[in-house]
Amino acid sequence: MILFFDGDSSSVSDAGIWIKSIREYVEKEELISVKIGEDVDWNRVCRFLEDAQAIVLAADVYMDSVSPRVLDLLERIEQAVIGGESISAKFYAILHTDLYEGEQTSIAMAVLKNFCEHANITWGRGLGIGGNNLKAALQGGILWKRPDREKTDFRLPFLHEHALFIREKMQGTDVYICPDGVSRGQYIRQNNRQNKKNNRVKVAEY
Amino acid sequence: MKVIVHDLGQASWQKLGMRFHERDIVIGNGMECAGGDIGKAIGSCRQLVLISRCVYGGFSPFIQEVLEKCRNVFAPSMELRHGQTHYVVKNQNKNLFGLVCCFYGEDITPGEEQLARIQSVSDGISLQARGVKIVFYDTPDKLRQLNSVLV
Numbered sequence: 001m002i003l004f005f006d007g008d009s010s011s012v013s014d015a016g017i018w019i020k021s022i023r024e025y026v027e028k029e030e031l032i033s034v035k036i037g038e039d040v041d042w043n044r045v046c047r048f049l050e051d052a053q054a055i056v057l058a059a060d061v062y063m064d065s066v067s068p069r070v071l072d073l074l075e076r077i078e079q080a081v082i083g084g085e086s087i088s089a090k091f092y093a094i095l096h097t098d099l100y101e102g103e104q105t106s107i108a109m110a111v112l113k114n115f116c117e118h119a120n121i122t123w124g125r126g127l128g129i130g131g132n133n134l135k136a137a138l139q140g141g142i143l144w145k146r147p148d149r150e151k152t153d154f155r156l157p158f159l160h161e162h163a164l165f166i167r168e169k170m171q172g173t174d175v176y177i178c179p180d181g182v183s184r185g186q187y188i189r190q191n192n193r194q195n196k197k198n199n200r201v202k203v204a205e206y
Numbered sequence: 207m208k209v210i211v212h213d214l215g216q217a218s219w220q221k222l223g224m225r226f227h228e229r230d231i232v233i234g235n236g237m238e239c240a241g242g243d244i245g246k247a248i249g250s251c252r253q254l255v256l257i258s259r260c261v262y263g264g265f266s267p268f269i270q271e272v273l274e275k276c277r278n279v280f281a282p283s284m285e286l287r288h289g290q291t292h293y294v295v296k297n298q299n300k301n302l303f304g305l306v307c308c309f310y311g312e313d314i315t316p317g318e319e320q321l322a323r324i325q326s327v328s329d330g331i332s333l334q335a336r337g338v339k340i341v342f343y344d345t346p347d348k349l350r351q352l353n354s355v356l357v
Contacts, residue, residue, distance in 0.1 A: 068267035114262035
């Protein structure tokens with residue numbers, strides 16, 4: 001069984017992409033999704049943790065860290081392990097940021113690895129995604145020049161590769177990615193242009 | 207004016223006997239403070255002091271929550287700084303305020319200490335602090351020594 005923790009904050013518009021890409025590759029295996037929030041049923045999570053062969057955490061990174069809710073959950077898991085809970089699963093992470101460079105998730109990734117050491121959980125693999133503000137770039141038409149947008153989402157090949165590691169419960173080297181074929185400058189300009197446009201819409205609505 | 211954000215319990219905090227000036231602002235665990243107020247305070251201080259339990263080589267959930275509430279310090283637009291993309295900082299005190307990151311905890315490993323240092327510097331760059339000072343104490347009691355660091 002694969003236990004998927006959805007640690008995205010509500011502002012993330014396409015959060016479903018993470019679990020969808022894993023589900024495509026692990027058809028036969030049970031995949032349980034838990035949204036990290038205030039109303040997490042901790043007893044239920046503990047049962048899942050015992051049975052899971054892989055734990056996957058998807059979360060956005062802000063100021064070099066995952067959200068406080070995710071940190072809270074990690075500490076609770078560590079306490080459960082200290083209290084006698086046994087977790088044999090490998091831990092996989094999908095961290096993303098709107099900032100261009102995937103490497104800007106590397107500090108948060110290292111925090112997750114330290115958690116794994118504390119909780120005696122084996123690290124599987126990390127995927128750090130930069131340039132995740134696809135909407136802005138998409139509307140400007142710089143990321144998808146071909147009509148079939150799904151195929152040209154730069155994240156998908158890497159997510160599928162990550163899903164294979166998860167399916168096979170293999171360990172791998174962490175990977176950090178940024179939008180393929182779009183320069184840093186283009187991405188920044190497109191993002192800022194889109195923000196200006198959104199602000200004008202907000203003012204008009206007001 | 208300095209802003210101190212800490213995750214200590216009320217009793218531990220009071221035991222420290224921290225020196226304050228009249229206009230200093232303290233944001234502690236359990237205190238109600240709206241995100242806009244925190245952002246405004248941080249955006250106008252001379253020194254921002256973060257006192258945090260070291261959690262896996264980073265800030266504790268409470269300190270991280272406060273940092274998240276400061277989103278209005280940043281404009282949604284991005285710029286290139288030090289070869290990386292960063293959010294544009296719109297507060298008045300950018301490049302003027304000092305950031306002090308103070309971590310405490312009994313079992314901080316060398317690896318966690320190094321990671322906490324890297325995160326502190328990186329957050330200082332994100333917030334456009336003038337400089338970053340990082341200190342570690344193995345017990346909350348030793349935080350008293352922080353008085354010599356604060357302005």
